[in-house]
Amino acid sequence: MGAALAETAANESNWREALGARILAQWQSLTTEEQEAEVSFPSISPQYDLPDCREEPTIDLMRPLQPGRNGIELRCADPYWVQNLALQLHIYREVAVLQNPIKNGEILQPEHVSLIRYDTGELGKGFYLTLTDVVGSEAKRSLRTGTVISPDMIEAADIISRGQPVTIRLKRPGIRIEMAGTALTDGHLGEHIRVRNDRSQKILSAEVLGADLVQID
Template sequence: MSIVDILRRDRLFAAFLLLLLLSMLLPLSVAASTSDWQQQVSDELCQRWQDIGGPGADCSISFPGLSPNFQLQHCEQPWQINLLRPLQPGRNGLEISCEQPWWRQNLAVQIQIFREVAVLARSVSAGQRLTAADISLVRHDIGALSKDFLTSADSLPGMELRRTLRAGTVLSRDMIALPVLVERGQQVNIRVQRPGIRIEMKGTALDAGSAGDRIRVRNESSQKIIRATVLERGLVQVD
């Protein structure tokens, strides 16, 4: 083999090694670029959510249906993110735009917002009063929940369930009620309290009520119908 053939072979081998090296490095560069722009979008959207909903929620962003190798076009200036509707947990549409060179890209993003919510630790029957042991706080994606979910268990002990619910149910305000302390037709004590004076008389409740409810009560002595506030079981007070 001549010297010329040897040199030609070495050049071809070197070129092959260079192409092989580039093919190995290019996907890494693309992946890093893709990760960078997705992280920028995620940080921007999560910050916007914190501005709306407060700092009490964790935010996670994904890009459903997007190719792993997808890249935004080059932009000489920082690109702009415009939401197609107000930001909310779940699926959102956004537009990323660039002024120089001018281009526009529409994308779908999935926003998961995680908060601690009140969850039943065991199954509870309708009308049963909740105890502290019945309730747990669990981290949950609130995007799939109704808007009146509960994030604290402090006020729940003593409440009654409106219907039977299974363990693991996320509690909302429409599922609970204050216990009824006075039934319609029940005999009650009517309290009239003034500075230095407290009088109680017998009466009949014309409405059912829970603590704090104002109900109609008939004074058994005068037969007058008055309004009174439910204080406790069998006791109402005239304001």
């Protein structure tokens, strides 16, 4: 058994606990928020034991530590040995999950989603931590109940349609002018779209601020 890793160990699982604690300490040093986390070694036999080491083995990460699967290299100086191990870093967080099936093009409403605890290391496509991040978005394809919502599944819904009347706001320090215009393209909140000044017929690029309001900076 790795002596320095578990000097008071009474069973073979203690080196895992000690090594896991060191990994968790490294992870906590990388994040500013408190998170529910744990480490497991799913690919290692329960009977596997580390060789003895008179000093605490050093830990080298194969890549920057992240939720999910990680590779590490344990190195002992006396007696000399090197062990490559795989571990799973579980980071549990509440993420946005569909509570009802959604059709392609449907707008997500508050009753469609809720926050449910998941191991984010298993969510390789990404996730959302707040309902406000997804409510009001448009589904890019049909989605089933229980789906963890990821960025590739939704997009910002258009709130301005091509051809609709809009108010064009020109804002400068100490100056604010509004004029009537027409949207030439669809647009979602924060998007820059082409609009036409109805009086001058000039084509402009403006940011969508609301359902009928755009602004030229």
